[in-house]
Amino acid sequence: MPLTRWSSRSKALHGSPGAWTVTVAQREWLAAATEAAAAGGQLLSLWSTATSRGALGPTVWAALLIDGRLLVLELQLADSAQTYRGLQELFPAAARMQRAAADLTGIRSDAADVRPWLRHRAWPADVYPLEMLPPTPTGADVPVDAYAFVRVDGTGVHEIPVGPVHAGIIEPGHFRFSVVGEKVLRLEERLGYVHKGIERRFTELPAVEGHRLAARISGDSAVAFSWAYCQALEGLVEAPVPDRALRLRALFLEVERVQNHLGDLGALGNDAGFAFGLVQFSRLKEQLLRTLDACVGQRYLLDAIVPGGVAVDIADGAVGTLVACVQRTATAARALRAIYDDHAGVRDRFAGTGEVRPELARRLGLTGLAGRASGLGRDLRIDNPWPPYDALRPVLCTRTEGDVAARVAVRFDELEESCRLITGLLNALPAGALRTAVPAPAGPGFGVGLIEGWRGPVFIALQTGETGGVSRCHAHDPSWQNWPVLEHAVIGNIVPDFPLINKSFNLSYSGHDL
């Protein structure tokens, strides 16, 4: 295990298996992160706890993934005016997380970029929503934000501003393209438009009800987030989860993966000018949604996972129906893959577009599905399997080209693999209870949840205070890592390929903006 010199001081964390934490001093913080980076570790998430809400006072947390194992560094600060060493040189993805932490808690890194990230103008710069509640503005008059975009100078360079309202059924965000002719020189993203105060809202809900909010952090990853939340909570109060419930959770997670991959594969065909693909894949997706609705009473599994287990069951009689549907989906997807592969126009648009080479992907910390398409063979279901994945043994799906075609290929491979897992899970569902009672936390505690959602690792850090209420709940979507990489993926491509490249990543705005 890397970082052995810290292990004598480490403590095991509740929740995600194999997770541990180390409290570090200011001078050790950067050294520990450097060692983690040298050992091939990646930054999973970085957040801070404000003075008034944590028992510890102002604290910065860095969650690192080293060979699939989670290490959480905890750095306590003397006061919230004290800065900490930014990790952006080691992990470029840290830059925006540090800016967001400053917006929400006022705790700042020493990084040079001090622009706000999640805060536009909805609340004043000297008010920190996780620390104190901003004065509620009267009415909906929010001044328009003046954000300092980086300007590109040179002959013939012009800017294309896009958003926040986009030209399709998409979430809002702003993209500033600097282009020469049709060629993109630079893309700068401005996110935060759908900031809903989710982390603050968690602290206003009882701990045993937070899973509903977690499922709505990013609706397309509802299973992953609600499972991560429940894993953290169940770890914190040491509540067992019945075997049948664990297997059903894995089933739901794989169904969510299949749903999203079907949607994306259709949309990618459409963005490449092949509407046939959208029609066929959206039909397959709708059939799956309807079968799921008939079998478990939900099309999307926003309310399937609850603390202690699951809220819905699959009747023995419905197992065959769902297996047949999944098998039909896999067969049809295989046939459509052959059509995509044979289509010269589609291949031309996919291949070599939006490339992220493995070296760049590793350097920038690309994660999840997009990472696997750029040669980073990481998947928590395999690297650090949590129950029941320790018994399922999923097959890793990777590509090394890092272009749109590779992200499409990984989706096709994962779709097939998830259908196999679903069939296996359904054919061997153990009998037993669906849930156990989970008591509300009675005092201070800390639990973590870590789940490989369809987009990548989804993370929840749940802290309770003296009375057992939620003092801080940090939620992390893999889009945090991958949004900055999208800026690199589009460099040198033509503007009309942006929607295709963007779709091939399909990142969450809501999961990022929180």
Add this chain to the structure above:
Amino acid sequence: MLKTLRTIAAVGIVSEPPPAADQGLRQRAALQSELLAVLGRALAIRHVDAGSCNGCELEIHALNNPIYNIEGLGIRFTASPRHADLLLVTGPVSRHMATALRRTYESTPDPKLVVAVGDCGCTGGIFGDSYATVGPVSAVIPVDVAVPGCPPHPERLLQAILTAVTSERTGIARRS
């Protein structure tokens, strides 16, 4: 190409008949007679995500699948509010999106319809009204039809859109 054509022939037409309008979803009866007299059901929709968790967007996407086949009814999604007859808005409205939503509304030519989508679009939902959100869509722009659900079923969405478009015409017929 042959494989593509064979698949198209084998799948055939899977579109289902649309649901009837539901007046229970109506929030206000504005004067949209010009719009409805001229356009009937041929409608251009601008979707605005004003803060949604993206769950509602999944079901709005489903309207375009061949089973609900919203385009087959003469309804299509447009890329600009200036081409739109109806705004389909998901919420809760985040404070950071309130201005963009209002500007989108102002850019949509009169007469215009607004359908608020989902529990959050209708009431603010689980996110409520906070330092970061202003709550329901109706807190920022006038809403004609509101369709609850988390997320609402595509059939319910279609029903809401058809309610916005058809009821006023029925009203005119009744008046004359």
